[in-house]
Amino acid sequence: MAIISASSVEKVFRQPKRQAGFGGAIRSLFSREFTEIRAVDGISFAIEPGEAVGYLGPNGAGKSTMIKMMTGILVPSSGTVEVLGREPHSHRITNAAEIGVVFGQRSQLWWDLPVRDSFELNRHIYDIPAPRFADNLARLTAMLDMAFYIDRPVRQLSLGQRMRAEIAMALLHDPKILFLDEPTIGLDVVAKDTVRKFLAEVNRERGTTIILTTHDLVDIEEICPRLIMVDDGKLLFDGELKHLRTALGSRRRLKLEFGTDPGPITLKTAALVTDEGAAKHFLLESEQTSILDVLTELGSGHDLKDVKLEEPDIEEVIRTFYRNKAQTGAAP
Amino acid sequence: MARLHIVIPALVHAFIKSKTEYPGAMVLGWLSQFAAYGSMYTTISLILARFGTLGGWVWPEIALLLSFHLLAYSLGASLSFVQFREMEEKVRMGTMDAILVKPISPWTYIVFSGLNIGYAGHIILAIGLMVWALSQVEVTWTIQSALMFLCYLVSAAMIVAAIMTMIGATALVWVKSNHLFSIFFGFWELARYPLNIFPLPLQILMLTFAPLAFMAYVPVAATLGKPVPLLGDWAGLASLLAGPLAVLLGTLHWRHCIRNYQGAGG
Numbered sequence: 001m002a003i004i005s006a007s008s009v010e011k012v013f014r015q016p017k018r019q020a021g022f023g024g025a026i027r028s029l030f031s032r033e034f035t036e037i038r039a040v041d042g043i044s045f046a047i048e049p050g051e052a053v054g055y056l057g058p059n060g061a062g063k064s065t066m067i068k069m070m071t072g073i074l075v076p077s078s079g080t081v082e083v084l085g086r087e088p089h090s091h092r093i094t095n096a097a098e099i100g101v102v103f104g105q106r107s108q109l110w111w112d113l114p115v116r117d118s119f120e121l122n123r124h125i126y127d128i129p130a131p132r133f134a135d136n137l138a139r140l141t142a143m144l145d146m147a148f149y150i151d152r153p154v155r156q157l158s159l160g161q162r163m164r165a166e167i168a169m170a171l172l173h174d175p176k177i178l179f180l181d182e183p184t185i186g187l188d189v190v191a192k193d194t195v196r197k198f199l200a201e202v203n204r205e206r207g208t209t210i211i212l213t214t215h216d217l218v219d220i221e222e223i224c225p226r227l228i229m230v231d232d233g234k235l236l237f238d239g240e241l242k243h244l245r246t247a248l249g250s251r252r253r254l255k256l257e258f259g260t261d262p263g264p265i266t267l268k269t270a271a272l273v274t275d276e277g278a279a280k281h282f283l284l285e286s287e288q289t290s291i292l293d294v295l296t297e298l299g300s301g302h303d304l305k306d307v308k309l310e311e312p313d314i315e316e317v318i319r320t321f322y323r324n325k326a327q328t329g330a331a332p
Numbered sequence: 333m334a335r336l337h338i339v340i341p342a343l344v345h346a347f348i349k350s351k352t353e354y355p356g357a358m359v360l361g362w363l364s365q366f367a368a369y370g371s372m373y374t375t376i377s378l379i380l381a382r383f384g385t386l387g388g389w390v391w392p393e394i395a396l397l398l399s400f401h402l403l404a405y406s407l408g409a410s411l412s413f414v415q416f417r418e419m420e421e422k423v424r425m426g427t428m429d430a431i432l433v434k435p436i437s438p439w440t441y442i443v444f445s446g447l448n449i450g451y452a453g454h455i456i457l458a459i460g461l462m463v464w465a466l467s468q469v470e471v472t473w474t475i476q477s478a479l480m481f482l483c484y485l486v487s488a489a490m491i492v493a494a495i496m497t498m499i500g501a502t503a504l505v506w507v508k509s510n511h512l513f514s515i516f517f518g519f520w521e522l523a524r525y526p527l528n529i530f531p532l533p534l535q536i537l538m539l540t541f542a543p544l545a546f547m548a549y550v551p552v553a554a555t556l557g558k559p560v561p562l563l564g565d566w567a568g569l570a571s572l573l574a575g576p577l578a579v580l581l582g583t584l585h586w587r588h589c590i591r592n593y594q595g596a597g598g
Contacts, residue, residue, distance in 0.1 A: 013594055068429065068595065071432075071433050072432065072433070073429050073432045073433065073593070073595070074593065074594070074595070075591060075592075089591075092432065093435045093436065093437070094435070096432075096433050096434055096435040097435035099433070101430075101433040103426065103429065103430060105426065106425060106426045106427055106429065106430055107430075108430045110346055110350055111350075112350040112353045112354075113346060113349060113350050113353075117346060117349065118346075120342070121342055121343065121346050124335075124338050124339045124342040125339055125342075125434055125435065125436050125441075126435060127335060153353070
């Protein structure tokens with residue numbers, strides 16, 4: 001049974017229309033017009049217990065809005081969201097006790113107090129029994145290497161140390177689901193690596209369901225086997241990361257190197273994109289096309305020296321997708 | 333689920349500990365508030381010494397009014413003012429989101445994680461002035477009248493906390509609401525004086541939509557047995573009911589705003 005389900009969820013924000021200039025500002029005081037912003041537009045998905053799901057999309061795609069609806073902060077305009085069998089907003093407090101939430105850009109730690117004090121306060125808020133709290137604190141402190149700064153005021157910590165403390169705090173009460181909104185934003189390479197490895201381990205070893213929003217595809221590659229991709233509030237892709245390339249229509253690249261320039265080559269199975277004389281670059285026409293198909297069509301009358309097939313990396317696939325969309329105004 | 337009798341002291345403890353990180357600023361805050369109110373009351377007493385009465389109230393009665401006003405305000409505002417004045421920023425910076433994902437009432441968390449000990453200066457001054465004023469005014473005290481006086485004070489503090497809550501809650505929907513505090517403090521200034529010195533429309537306003545007459549004037553007038561415009565003999569009962577009614581309205585408004593919270597985007 002799904003631990004989280006979203007069915008035709010929409011979230012519409014009503015915002016006043018801004019009129020240009022001073023006169024416009026004065027006019028808008030007397031006749032307010034509003035525009036509706038559809039931040040989430042008919043999204044449906046289901047997440048099973050123990051899954052790790054990356055929620056990906058550009059700025060303004062509706063990622064944070066969806067997280068806020070799943071955590072009970074916002075109420076959907078239409079459709080239904082269920083988390084652990086409940087509607088998060090109408091059961092906000094019960095829901096909050098069973099989930100953990102980390103916001104990459106806003107701290108839940110007390111700025112002037114040692115990290116340990118924020119943890120202690122959460123022990124009372126989440127009503128965590130003392131022995132379980134002690135066990136979890138010891139385990140998380142060791143796993144996230146926090147021992148040397150747990151008694152320091154939060155204001156003295158680096159961003160990486162603070163994020164590790166935020167994640168530890170969100171896990172102290174053994175939540176069934178951990179929501180993370182941009183957990184690696186602003187972190188350096190080493191800190192990002194620590195956070196990613198830790199989250200992957202929490203998901204694998206403890207079975208905690210993880211939902212994370214991110215701009216960083218490496219987060220998804222290292223933590224989340226499943227990807228939900230959104231744009232303009234709409235669901236674009238929901239599936240395994242390895243299938244994203246096909247779904248977005250991105251093609252593999254084939255490089256053929258000859259001993260001498262064979263002249264122009266036209267193939268049905270691959271389209272020539274760059275001709276460097278002895279080196280020619282093709283895009284394969286379909287996912288089903290194999291190198292053998294191309295070589296068979298090419299025939300044996302050429303002085304072929306080397307063949308190289310390149311899978312486009314996932315970042316390039318997505319970058320190309322958004323670039324094409326910006327240029328044409330529609331998805332390719 | 334959070335047990336409030338444990339969580340509330342833990343929140344207050346965390347807040348006080350965070351404030352004592354800057355002890356100099358805390359003590360200086362107390363002293364400055366004490367000095368500001370002390371000098372203002374001295375000015376009012378000097379004016380009254382020159383003119384004798386204000387709206388039929390002599391200086392010890394005015395002193396009781398001022399001290400009740402300050403004490404009720406301090407008790408109510410320590411639970412609400414700084415906490416809800418910061419609501420705009422909580423919404424704008426997204427820290428309200430972080431509060432809404434905790435298994436505790438957000439009002440309880442906001443109020444007790446910011447319980448303002450900075451009002452100690454106000455409270456000391458108000459109690460000192462009140463003790464002196466009560467020794468000067470002619471009131472026949474009984475157990476019932478003393479209990480009523482305490483209940484008036486609690487009710488007045490409830491009005492302050494409820495209005496502050498409503499103003500702060502408005503930021504959940506409008507994002508900005510701090511200008512409403514300026515309006516509040518406008519009426520708050522007027523609430524220090526006998527209501528009968530103001531024109532009738534203002535008297536009506538301060539007994540209805542901006543009910544700060546119930547914060548000091550109406551309960552003190554009822555205690556002193558002075559005539560209260562528009563309310564007459566109902567002044568005492570109205571003073572007792574005004575606080576709980578304000579809290580009821582504040583609760584409904586808070587719930588409505590939480591349900592319609594949109595964040596500031598992002």
